[in-house]
Amino acid sequence: METLFTPRFTLTPLAEHDWPFFLQLRQDDEIMRYMAEVAPEAAIRVLFDQRLQPWVPGAPQPLDFIIRAHGSDTPLGNIGLRHGDEGPAVAEVGYTVAVAAQGRGIAGEALQALCEFAFRQTGIRTLKAVIVAENGASARVLEKNGFQRVAVLKANYTLNGHTYDDWVYQLSREA
Template identity: 50%
Template structure:
C-alpha cells in the first residue's frame, strides 16, 4: 500500500499496532461529537479491522515522531469510480496547527493523481466550524445543505456537503 509524504507529515496505512490509538480516537467525546455516538468496543474493533484492509485509509504522523495525530481516508464510489468521499480526524492536541489541512491537500492530490478520481466529496456537520475551515481552505465548495439529516445521540444536525473537483487542485 502507498505511503503519502508531505513537507511535515507521513500518511501511512493502518497497522495492527495502531489499535490503541484508534480506540482512543473513537472514545474521545471531543472528537466523536461531530462524527457519531461512541460505539461499544466490539463495533470499534470491527471498524478498525476494516481500516487494516482498506486501500486508501491512512494514519497521520509527523516525519520526526511516530505518535499518531489522526487518520484520513478516501472511499471511492462503487457506482462512479471518478468520485470519492473523504473523511479525517485529528486529535485535539494537534488541531489548529495545519495538520488536517496538509493531510487533506495531500490526500486530494493522491486521489486525483493516483486513483483516477475526478471529484472528492466531504460531509461535515454544520456545527463543526474547524472542519469547515479546513475544507474551505483546501478549495472545497459547499454544494448542498442536508437539513437535520444526521443524528448523533438522538440529536439531529444539519449536514453540509462539500466538493473539490480535480481542476480545482
C-alpha cells in the same frame, strides 16, 4: 499502498499497530461529537479490521492513513477516503485529529496530500465531504483546500439525540 509526505507530516497506511490510537480517537467524546455516537470497543474493532483490508480503487473498501510528524512514531490523526454509490470517479474524504494536536494545521496539510494522491494516482475525479453544519473547524479545513459547499441537507443527521443539518462539500479534479 504508498506512504504520503507533506512538508511536516508522514501519512502511512493504517496498520495493526495503529489499533490503540484508532480506538482512542473513536472513544473520545470531544472528537466524536460531530461524527457518531461512541461505539463499544468490539464495534470499533470491526471498523478497524475493515479498514485494514487492502484498498482497491473504485471498491467500497476505505483507504486510511495515520498522520505523524516526520521522524516521530506518535500518531496525530487519521485521514482517508472511500467510494460510495456514485461510482469509482467519486470518493468521500474524512479526517480526525487528536484533541491535543488540533489547531496546528495538521488536517489541512494532510488533506492536501490526500487530494493530490487521489487525483494523481487513481481514477477519482471528484472528492466530497459531508460534515455536520456545526463543525466550523472542519468546514474551514475543507474551504482552505479548495472544497466548495454544494448542498445543505436539512435535518439530515441525528447524533446523541440532536438532529443536525449536514453540509456537503466538493472538490473536482481539473481537466
